[in-house]
Amino acid sequence: MSAFVRAARFVGDLDDEFYTDELQRDAWNEASAVGFQSLLWIGLIAAAILPYAAGVTGAWIAIGIIVALVTVAFVVIGYARARGVDMYTVQELRRPRMAIVGVLYLVGFGGVLVRLLVQGGDVGVSTWIGVAVGAALGATAAALGVKGHQRRKHNAELAAEEAELLGFEETDRPH
Structure with a gap:
């Protein structure tokens, strides 16, 4: 754990x-x-x-x-x-x-x-730099999150297909 x-x-x-x-x-x-x-x-x-x-x-x-x-x-x-x-x-x-x-x-x-x-x-240059960096980090995190979601969903589909094939193969065997 x-x-x-x-x-x-x-x-x-x-x-x-x-x-x-x-x-x-x-x-x-x-x-x-x-x-x-x-x-x-x-x-x-x-x-x-x-x-x-x-x-x-x-x-x-x-x-x-x-x-x-x-x-x-x-x-x-x-x-x-x-x-x-x-x-x-x-x-x-x-x-x-x-x-x-x-x-x-x-x-x-x-x-x-x-x-x-x-x-x-009074908003200084450092604030705008912070906004730019925050926006870039946020966009990067969002892109990584979307890619991770797509990867996890794909892996879950592959695992489900594999489990289905394994289950089919076991029932197809002569006993």
């Missing part, structure tokens, strides 16, 4: 005897998923509104909210992947709710950029 999984199990208190009861665990896992999704939606909506409603201060708070949400989302995705479930290969990501999430991120980041870079007062 990796250090990440051990740490996540500790944070989630997953070794508590509460989880030995299957029904309790399933109900709690579903409740946790609802809570996690509620946190994401509330945070994204707040981060999208704050730069417009609370000015520069709201923009800084929105950055903090977005960073926290992205961090938590990556922990959830990373833990699931460490346990053998890759959400990028087992579910369709092109759904209306994902489009809404994308729009909320764009509205939030757009508001942050407008408030901090345009209306935030």
